[in-house]
Amino acid sequence: xxxLSEIGQLLEQNDLLIERLGDDVALDAMSPAENPSTGTLxxxxxxxLVTAVVKAAPGAVIISAPLIAECLGLDAVVTxxxxxxxxxxxxxxxxxxxxxxEWGPRHPTAVVHESVAVPANAMIGPGVVIGRGVQLGxxxxxxxxxxxxxxxxxxxxxxxxxxxxxxxxxxxxxxVILKPGCVIGAEGFGFVQDDNKRNHRIPxxxxxxxxxxxxxxxxxxxxxxxxxxxxxxxxxxxxALCHIGHNVFLGEDCIIVAQTGIAGSTRFGKRVIATGQTGxxxxxxxxxxVVLVHRCGVxxxxxxxxxxxxxxxxxxxxxRRNIATFRKLHxxxxxxQNLEKKIANRRDQ
Numbered sequence: 001x002x003x004l005s006e007i008g009q010l011l012e013q014n015d016l017l018i019e020r021l022g023d024d025v026a027l028d029a030m031s032p033a034e035n036p037s038t039g040t041l042x043x044x045x046x047x048x049l050v051t052a053v054v055k056a057a058p059g060a061v062i063i064s065a066p067l068i069a070e071c072l073g074l075d076a077v078v079t080x081x082x083x084x085x086x087x088x089x090x091x092x093x094x095x096x097x098x099x100x101x102e103w104g105p106r107h108p109t110a111v112v113h114e115s116v117a118v119p120a121n122a123m124i125g126p127g128v129v130i131g132r133g134v135q136l137g138x139x140x141x142x143x144x145x146x147x148x149x150x151x152x153x154x155x156x157x158x159x160x161x162x163x164x165x166x167x168x169x170x171x172x173x174x175x176v177i178l179k180p181g182c183v184i185g186a187e188g189f190g191f192v193q194d195d196n197k198r199n200h201r202i203p204x205x206x207x208x209x210x211x212x213x214x215x216x217x218x219x220x221x222x223x224x225x226x227x228x229x230x231x232x233x234x235x236x237x238x239x240a241l242c243h244i245g246h247n248v249f250l251g252e253d254c255i256i257v258a259q260t261g262i263a264g265s266t267r268f269g270k271r272v273i274a275t276g277q278t279g280x281x282x283x284x285x286x287x288x289x290v291v292l293v294h295r296c297g298v299x300x301x302x303x304x305x306x307x308x309x310x311x312x313x314x315x316x317x318x319x320r321r322n323i324a325t326f327r328k329l330h331x332x333x334x335x336x337q338n339l340e341k342k343i344a345n346r347r348d349q
Contacts, residue, residue: 001026001027002026004020004075007062008020010088011077011085014088016079016080016085017079017080018078018079019077020078021068022060022075023075025059025075027039027059027060033052034049034052037056038057038058039057039059040058040059041059041089042056042061043062043083043089044062045064045082045083054070054071060075060077061074061075061076061077063076063077064078064080065078098161099123101125105122105124106118106122107127110126112130113134115132116133116134116135116136117136119138119140121138121139122137123142125141128145128147129148130148131150132150132151133150134149134150134154135153137154137156137174138156139157140158141158141159141160142154143159143162144162145163146160146161147166149166149167149168149185150168150169152166152168153170154166155172155173156175158172158174158175158177160172160178161177161218162180164179164181165184165186166178166184167207169207170185170207170209170224171207171210174212175212177216179215179217179218181218181219182218182219184210184216185207187224188204188224188245188264190204190246204223205224206247207229207230208225208232210222210231210232211233211234213235214235214236214237214238216238217258218240219240220241220244221243222243223244223245225246225247226264230244230245231249232244232250233250233270234253235252235253236253236255237256238256239256240258242256242257242259242261243261245261245263248262248266248268249266250262251271252270256274257273257274259276259277260276260278261278262274262279262280263281263284264283266280266282266286267284267285268286268290269290271288271289272286272288272291274292275291277295284300285301285302286298287304287305288305290305290308291306291308292309292313293307299312300313
């Protein structure tokens with residue numbers, strides 16, 4: 001629950017507030033502008049939705065400045081960025097709260113090594129296993145059947161969801177969210193073949209470092225390094241079912257979308273976006289502010305910012321032109337065949 005003044009204060013702290021209009025109402029839920037509910041908080045940034053929202057008589061609205069006149073009479077917070085305001089307000093006041101547990105602060109089935117100091121405000125769920133020398137931050141949450149191996153570190157306010165595995169010696173930062181089933185710090189895929197094509201394992205003895213404010217989606221796997229570390233820098237967001245190979249480095253604020261695979265020792269710069277089913281070869285480098293689309297396959301370094309597509313990567317403008325040409329290949333082939341026939345007939349004459 002939040003009051004409109006509290007919402008306004010939060011947006012002001014984030015330089016998003018223009019003004020607050022009306023009464024300081026209390027709100028205990030949000031609803032979408034496409035299907036608004038009476039008495040709730042609704043975010044409106046499209047003039048096409050205003051009529052339906054006003055008719056629904058919500059408790060209050062978060063709106064953009066151009067829509068103020070159409071929403072007169074409603075209690076409102078006016079913001080410079082409705083979508084960003086929606087995300088910040090929803091996360092602060094209307095999010096799912098994993099710390100509200102039916103099990104209490106520490107379930108009796110949890111197995112915690114005697115060397116571990118569990119903060120009084122931490123929450124440890126059923127079946128959790130925490131190994132020797134693990135460091136737990138303030139207000140952290142480990143939900144059912146999470147496993148944290150020896151000497152790992154988990155930062156303040158981090159949430160480890162059900163069924164997560166965190167390998168030995170891995171470092172997880174503050175305010176990290178590890179969604180159900182993800183595996184952090186399993187052994188990287190390292191083998192070498194002998195003359196008979198038999199595969200010999202290379203022990204992977206590095207670790208994984210996940211910096212602050214990272215979100216790792218459900219069933220992602222992040223391999224520990226062969227030496228040193230695999231690092232996911234601050235602010236990165238990974239969708240479900242992504243694989244990050246050993247010794248990979250992701251720069252700050254990267255977005256990695258579902259079913260993407262990043263091979264070992266690849267380096268992404270800051271703010272790289274890899275859309276669904278992107279893939280890379282190992283030891284490749286991708287510059288800051290690159291966007292990889294249409295199942296891009298990174299087979300060579302990308303040194304300049306921009307949007308790239310397909311395999312090998314092409315600038316998106318070239319890719320679109322090539323696709324347009326590809327669609328006409330059959331027509332072009334027939335035209336070439338007709339021209340060849342005409343040339344042959346002239347020679348025969």
